[in-house]
Amino acid sequence: MKKNIFYFGTLLLFSAALWSCSEDSDNNLEEDLSLVQLMEVKANALTDAVVNISESKGFEIITVDDDASLKSGDDSRYAMSITLNDIRGIYDYKKGVTEQQGTTKYGYLRVFDKVDDSDSFILRLPKEKAMHPWKLYVDEDAEYVNDFVITTNEYNYTYSGGMQFDYLLKSEIDIQDEKAGELFVDWSISENQNFEYASTFTFVDDYSVGVEFGLGEMFSYEFNLMKGDGILFREEVEITKSDDTDKRELKYSLELGNIKIIWNSESENYMVYRNDEFQEGAKIQITHNYESDDANVAFCRKGRDIKITFEDGTSIQLSELLSEGTLVLMDEIFSSMHDMKFVKHIVDKVAREVYYTNLANSNVD
Structure with a gap:
């Protein structure tokens, strides 16, 4: 309730400033807010974004759960090389294929049929299967509609054993004729075991979440x-x-809109910046949660919290600025972005199916 009252008061302040400004004034309304007020506003904007994302179809995709049967023995990389050229075309999920039709000569299960040519790799399957990947190769009596469409415009899967690995994916997802978002994954492990991973999901309302x-x-x-x-x-x-x-040097930063908190192990001091201007008198306390399942102990993964005490003696706890449940949702979103079950158990698995099917057909020809 206290937060809602403050937020309403902030809106009144914005309104009053707006009425007092001339039409040609370029004053930034945020300049009239104190640092703590501005943090409240930015925290509310973050909460609104997280709530909107959590109610979207894109959220269902990136947080799709998998059955226990997929969690054991299915994380291994397969020694093979697949590019977009190997799998181009439009492929429909087909229910009730015979045992002979459902297995390639390489012993790989097959439930998709190529129905047309395309410059992209397009999968059309039922939403019920896409949202429960472990059901993809389970034959059921239920009648489904192929209302879940994955259009992949960039794809590369290269692994020859050992550590070296290269992966690229760029896909658009539509559900029931409505766009759900765009997914990008770029992942590589070099011969000297250097590791780089980046993924981004862009939602239809222009929000995006990413990890690197x-x-x-x-x-x-x-x-x-x-x-x-x-x-x-x-x-x-x-x-x-x-x-x-x-000796190791550690640099840490957290940004909430135009507010930035930074720390450097060389200076051992936390500093707060507003529009890149240092804020005098703000003191930072960090609390760690070493029971967090994320080794990086990030705030958004519930691994740390930040308390800021201002020059006038008032203080705020960063986690408490966010509405209840926001941090839990952020943890779910960001943990999902570097463990893309949807990609692993749908796109990659079907890419292997199509690759082996095409290979078998080319050998027959």
Whole structure:
């Protein structure tokens, strides 16, 4: 209730400022807000974004759960190389194929038939199957409609064994003739075991969520939630090792709109910036939750919390600025973005099916 009263008061302040400004005034209404008031406004904008995302079809896709039967022995990478050229075409899910039709000469299950040519890799399958990937190869009596469409315009899966791996995916998803969003994944492991991973899901209302991880000369991660090109939330960590010592330098930053909190192990001081201007007198306290399942102990993964005490003695807890349940949803969103069950158990699995089917057909010809 206290938060709602403050937010209403902030809106009144914006309205009063608006009426007092001339038409040609370019004053930024946010300039009249104190730092704590501005943080409240930005936290409300983040909460609104997370709630909107959680009610979208795109949220269902990136957080799709899998059955226990998919969790054991299915995380292995397959030694093969598949590009978009190998799998181009439109493929429909077909119910009730015979046992002979449903298996390629390579022993791979097949439930999709190519129905037309395309420059893209297009899968059309029932939503009921897409939202429950473990049912994809389970024959059922129910009648389904192929109302879930995945259009992949970029695809590369290259793995020859060992550590080296290269992966690229760019797909658009439509559900029941309505666009649900766009998905991008770029993942590579080099011969010297350097690791880079990035994924982004863009929703139909211009929100997007993304994660990035890197491991090499520097360890880094980033979580972000955007509205167009505008930052609603971003959290970053960089850990670098000095060339001549075992000393490591850690840089941490968290952005909430145009407010940025940074920390550097060299200075060991947290600093708060507003529109890139240092804010005097703000003191930061960090609490860690080492029971978090995320080794990066990020705020958005519930691994840390931030308390800010301002020059006038007032203080806020960052987690408490967000509406109840927002942080739980953020954790679910960001954890899903680097464990894409939808990609692994639908797109990649069917790509292998199509690849083997095409290979079998080409050998027959």
